[in-house]
Amino acid sequence: xxxxxxxxxxxxxxxxxxxxxxxxxxxxxxxxxxxxxxxxxxxxxxxxxxxxxxxxxxxxxxxxxxxxxxxxxxxxxxxxxxxxxxxxxxxxxxxxxxxxxxxxxxxxxxxxxxxxxxxxxxxxxxxxxxxxxxxxxxxxxxxxxxxxxxxxxxxxxxxxxxxxxxxxxxxxxxxxxxxxxxxxxxxxxxxxxxxxxxxxxxxxxxxxxxxxxxxxxxxxxxxxxxxxxxxxxxxxxxxxxxxxxxxxxxxxxxxxxxxxxxxxxxxxxxxxxxxxxxxxxxxxxxxxxxxxxxxxxxxxxxxxxxxxxxxxxxxxxxxxxxxxxxxxxxxxxxxxxxxxxxxxxxxxxxxxxxxxxxxx
Amino acid sequence: xxxxxxxxxxxxxxxxxxxxxxxxxxxxxxxxxxxxxxxxxxxxxxxxxxxxxxxxxxxxxxxxxxxxxxxxxxxxxxxxxxxxxxxxxxxxxxxxxxxxxxxxxxxxxxxxxxxxxxxxxxxxxxxxxxxxxxxxxxxxxxxxxxxxxxxxxxxxxxxxxxxxxxxxxxxxxxxxxxxxxxxxxxxxxxxxxxxxxxxxxxxxxxxxxxxxxxxxxxxxxxxxxxxxxxxxxxxxxxxxxxxxxxxxxxxxxxxxxxxxxxxxxxxxxxxxxxxxxxxxxxxxxxxx
Numbered sequence: 001x002x003x004x005x006x007x008x009x010x011x012x013x014x015x016x017x018x019x020x021x022x023x024x025x026x027x028x029x030x031x032x033x034x035x036x037x038x039x040x041x042x043x044x045x046x047x048x049x050x051x052x053x054x055x056x057x058x059x060x061x062x063x064x065x066x067x068x069x070x071x072x073x074x075x076x077x078x079x080x081x082x083x084x085x086x087x088x089x090x091x092x093x094x095x096x097x098x099x100x101x102x103x104x105x106x107x108x109x110x111x112x113x114x115x116x117x118x119x120x121x122x123x124x125x126x127x128x129x130x131x132x133x134x135x136x137x138x139x140x141x142x143x144x145x146x147x148x149x150x151x152x153x154x155x156x157x158x159x160x161x162x163x164x165x166x167x168x169x170x171x172x173x174x175x176x177x178x179x180x181x182x183x184x185x186x187x188x189x190x191x192x193x194x195x196x197x198x199x200x201x202x203x204x205x206x207x208x209x210x211x212x213x214x215x216x217x218x219x220x221x222x223x224x225x226x227x228x229x230x231x232x233x234x235x236x237x238x239x240x241x242x243x244x245x246x247x248x249x250x251x252x253x254x255x256x257x258x259x260x261x262x263x264x265x266x267x268x269x270x271x272x273x274x275x276x277x278x279x280x281x282x283x284x285x286x287x288x289x290x291x292x293x294x295x296x297x298x299x300x301x302x303x304x305x306x307x308x309x310x311x312x313x314x315x316x317x318x319x320x321x322x323x324x325x326x327x328x329x330x331x332x333x334x335x336x337x338x339x340x341x342x343x344x345x346x347x348x349x350x351x352x353x354x355x356x357x358x359x360x
Numbered sequence: 361x362x363x364x365x366x367x368x369x370x371x372x373x374x375x376x377x378x379x380x381x382x383x384x385x386x387x388x389x390x391x392x393x394x395x396x397x398x399x400x401x402x403x404x405x406x407x408x409x410x411x412x413x414x415x416x417x418x419x420x421x422x423x424x425x426x427x428x429x430x431x432x433x434x435x436x437x438x439x440x441x442x443x444x445x446x447x448x449x450x451x452x453x454x455x456x457x458x459x460x461x462x463x464x465x466x467x468x469x470x471x472x473x474x475x476x477x478x479x480x481x482x483x484x485x486x487x488x489x490x491x492x493x494x495x496x497x498x499x500x501x502x503x504x505x506x507x508x509x510x511x512x513x514x515x516x517x518x519x520x521x522x523x524x525x526x527x528x529x530x531x532x533x534x535x536x537x538x539x540x541x542x543x544x545x546x547x548x549x550x551x552x553x554x555x556x557x558x559x560x561x562x563x564x565x566x567x568x569x570x571x572x573x574x575x576x577x578x579x580x581x582x583x584x585x586x587x588x589x590x591x592x593x594x595x596x597x598x599x600x601x602x603x604x605x606x607x608x609x610x611x612x613x614x615x616x617x618x619x620x621x622x623x624x625x626x627x628x629x630x631x632x633x634x635x636x637x638x639x640x641x642x643x644x645x646x647x648x
Contacts, residue, residue, distance in 0.1 A: 073453045144629055148636035153395050153452040157583040158629070164580045165621035172618020283580065287460055294457060327468040334461030338454055339444065 026302075027215075034208045044197045051204040051272045053312030054211050056289060057305045058265035061211070062258030063293045064304030065218050069227065070254045071234030072151075075286050076159030077262045079166045080134035082281030084263030086170075087133060088270040089183035090117055091126035092194075096187045103185060110175040117176075123190065130267040131260050138259030142252035149248075151237070160283055167282040182277025189271045200272070207268045211305070214261055218301050221257075230254055295337045297346025306345060365493050367613045368606075373498035373567060375605025376505035380560035381578055382585035382597050383512060384437075384553025390592020391529045391549050392449050395456040398440060399582070400575025401466035402433040402554045406561025407570040408474060409433075410481050419484050422562055426504075429558035437554020441547060449546075463575070470572040478569035487566065497566040504563055508556060509598060515552075516594065525549055529592050581608070584628055590638030599639055 038050060059077050066072045093102040094117065100106075101113060120126045141162070145155060170177045177183075192199040221227050232240045233247045240247050270276050279285075289308060296307020318326040341348055381403060388394050406429035413421040413428060440462060448455045487497045516522035527535040528545045536542050557575075564574065585604055589596030607627060611620035 073456070141629070144633060148632055150632055150636050153389070153456065154587055156395070156453060156456060157580075157587055158625075161580050161584055161621075161625055161628070165625045168621045169618050172616060283576070287457075291457055291460070324468075324472075327464050331461040331463075331465035331468070334464070335444070335458055338458040338461070339447070342454060 031212055034212075035205065039201065039204065044200060047204050048200050048272060049312070049316060050309075051200070051207050052269065053309045054204075054207045055265040055269040055272065056292070056312055057308040058207075058211050058214060058268070059262045059289050060293050060296070060304040060308035061214055061218055061301060062261035062265075063290055064298060064301050065221070065261075066255055066258040067290065067293065068298035068300070068304065069222060069234065070230045070251060072251060072255055073153075073156040073290070074159045074255065074258065075156050075283070075290060076161075076163040076166075077258070077289060078163050078281035078283075078286035079159075080138060080259040080262035081266035081269070081285075082166060082170070082276065082278075083134045083137070084130045084266030085270050085276035085281070086177065086183065086266075087120065087126050087129040087263075088267035089186075089276045090120040091123055092186045092189065092270065093183055094121045095123075096185075102183075104178040104181065104183070105175060108175045108179070114176055127267070130263050134259040134263030134266075135256050139252060139256045142255040143248070146248035146251045146255075149237075160286070163281070163283045163286050167278045170278040178277070180278060182275055182280070183270070184275040184277070186271065186274055194271050194274065203268070203272050207272065210264065210268065214264075215301065215305065218257075222301065226250070226253075291334050291337075293344075294342075295333065295344050297344030299343060300346040303344050303346035310345075363613060364610075367609050369494045369498045371606040371609035372602075373501045373563075373605075374609055375602045376501045377560050377563055377578065378582055378585050378605050379505050379597060379601035380508060380556050380563065381582035382589070382601055383508070383594075384556045385582055386586045386589060386592055386597050387525075387529075387549050387553050389452070389586055391525065392445075392546055393452050394445055394449065395452045395459070395583075396437075396440075396445070397456055397460040397579065398463040398466060399459075399554070399557050400579035401463045401470075402436055402557035403561040403564065403575040403578060404466070404470060404570070404572065405429070405436055406433050406558030407481070407565050407574055408470065408561075409558065410562045410565045411474070411479050411570055414481060419482050421481060422484055422487075422565065425562045425565075426559060429562045430555035431558075433558025433561070434551040434555030437557075438547060438551045440554075441550040445550075446543070446546065467572045467576075474572070476572065478571040480569050481565035483566050501563045501566060504559065508559065509594070512552075512556075513594060521545075521548060581624075584624070586638075588628055588631060588638055590640040593638070593640040596638055596640040 039047060042050065059081055063074060063077055066074050094113075096102070101110065105113075120129070141158075145158060150158070170182070171180050173179070186194050188194060189199055189203075192202075222230075229240065229245060229250050233245075233250050237247045240250075266276065266281075269280075288311070292307040292311035293304045294307070295311065296305065297303025315326070315330075318329060322329075337344060343351075381399065384402075385396065385399055388396055388399075406425070409429040409432050410421050410425035413425045417424040440459070444458060444462070445455055448458060483497055487500055489496055491499065514522075516526060524535070524540050524545050525548065527538070527540060528542050532542055535545075560578075561570075561574070564570070564578075581604060585597060585600045588604065589598075589600035604624065607624055608620055611623040615623065
């Protein structure tokens with residue numbers, strides 16, 4: 001009996017796929033446009049608007065990470081944005097006031113500086129709080145909520161309730177927070193006249209670079225083992241638990257990161273736009289950014305950024321040209337995108353590309 | 361002491377309104393896995409219905425408006441369900457965003473039709489006055505909620521349609537294989553839930569002005585009632601609405617209005633540490 005010894009099938013050495021350079025090339029292109037072309041062609045006012053949209057894009061990046069990658073629909077990013085913004089605003093107010101009290105406190109009859117405000121005189125402390133406060137609150141909320149396996153829509157509702165509560169709290173504490181008006185009328189930003197074109201230009205570069213760095217960081221995170229785990233938690237939380245990981249930890253870390261991003265965005269927003277107020281961080285602005293992410297494409301980090309910038313432009317354009325129609329348009333856009341193109345613009349582009357490749 | 365007593369009617373009537381709103385949400389969420397942000401605009405529609413009916417029924421508009429608002433809001437809900445939501449069953453996060461778009465559009469429609477400033481609905485003369493610390497209008501709202509809960513309970517437990525609704529809520533596939541037309545049941549649930557929001561809107565005209573964003577003030581709290589009460593649970597919604605309404609008004613009374621919501625939020629988070637799925641849970645072996 002001759003057993004024909006078959007040669008075992010040769011397992012081919014895995015062909016190392018050529019690195020896909022299209023992504024990094026696109027990033028470089030966008031960086032050149034953002035850092036060189038835009039500051040050259042845009043007048044200061046328009047550059048300021050773009051800077052504002054870029055701060056929104058930072059928040060959107062966090063939403064893309066938490067929602068797109070981690071499946072946590074957070075409707076309260078405005079809270080973290082606001083915490084960062086108020087921390088920065090408090091420092092600027094104190095800096096402007098010198099030895100006196102910030103103007104709005106005088107108006108609402110406050111006579112001594114509240115203890116909560118005192119440490120914000122120190123710029124290092126204020127900047128640290130921009131990161132620490134949103135991060136700590138998100139970490140606490142995430143730990144409490146995810147540990148109990150509260151998720152999906154429940155989590156969304158809770159974050160929304162947090163946003164609603166935050167607004168009412170800020171409006172009510174007039175003497176501490178400036179109430180409905182928020183903190184505004186800033187003059188000086190770290191020794192510079194905050195309204196000067198040169199300061200604003202510097203702020204634009206700052207926000208653009210911060211966005212770029214955070215984007216690269218988030219991108220790297222997405223490619224890492226942690227990023228894989230995050231996707232797995234999104235798609236099958238129980239299975240991940242059965243494999244021995246703790247999904248609550250993965251989610252809490254991601255949620256905290258997204259909150260920190262929103263906090264940084266808020267802090268940059270304040271000197272650029274010159275105001276932080278409850279109307280900028282409530283339920284509606286928080287939801288608007290989530291929808292912007294959905295429009296851009298929630299499953300890709302680039303989609304989140306794209307969506308936020310496009311939404312910002314659309315909002316400015318239509319509120320200038322057709323103020324009455326904007327709410328209709330906005331509503332219709334949400335309905336269409338969520339209904340017909342749940343993967344957003346990036347989804348449409350990549351499906352077009354796939355179709356072209358299939359045809360070729 | 362007197363303050364505590366005076367606060368009770370306010371807390372109870374807020375609880376009653378929250379309950380009327382949350383009933384619709386908890387059933388649509390529990391049965392279809394749908395989060396309907398436009399629910400708040402059905403409240404607004406109910407309130408404006410009462411406003412419009414003043415021309416017809418003068419000071420008794422509120423009474424006439426109850427059935428009409430139920431129909432108006434119910435039909436709006438039905439149209440929304442047929443036109444959009446039914447394509448998104450089981451995708452709560454997508455419906456949330458989708459219906460938020462709808463809610464934006466509806467608010468703008470109201471602004472175009474009735475103007476942005478608030479309007480006032482005259483309450484009937486026979487609702488002025490009070491019984492001890494309990495004003496008649498707040499008592500009326502309370503009775504409205506009690507009546508609605510009883511009606512829903514009878515519907516769910518004593519009618520064939522209500523039993524079908526429970527069956528679909530417990531296990532959609534099994535209900536479908538038993539010959540229940542689940543699509544029909546969904547439509548009915550949506551109609552009734554939205555109609556109740558309309559009634560809540562009429563009730564709100566008794567205690568405050570009516571504006572295009574009326575619904576947004578209550579929708580977040582109503583969702584918290586759903587979370588705390590447990591999905592699709594009538595008992596849970598009643599208890600949670602009572603607790604939340606009273607907690608809200610007493611927290612406002614003892615601290616101040618701006619801290620109350622934060623306290624409510626902290627209490628809810630603490631509560632979820634013990635009962636992460638709400639007060640009452642539909643038992644199932646399914647693994648989500």
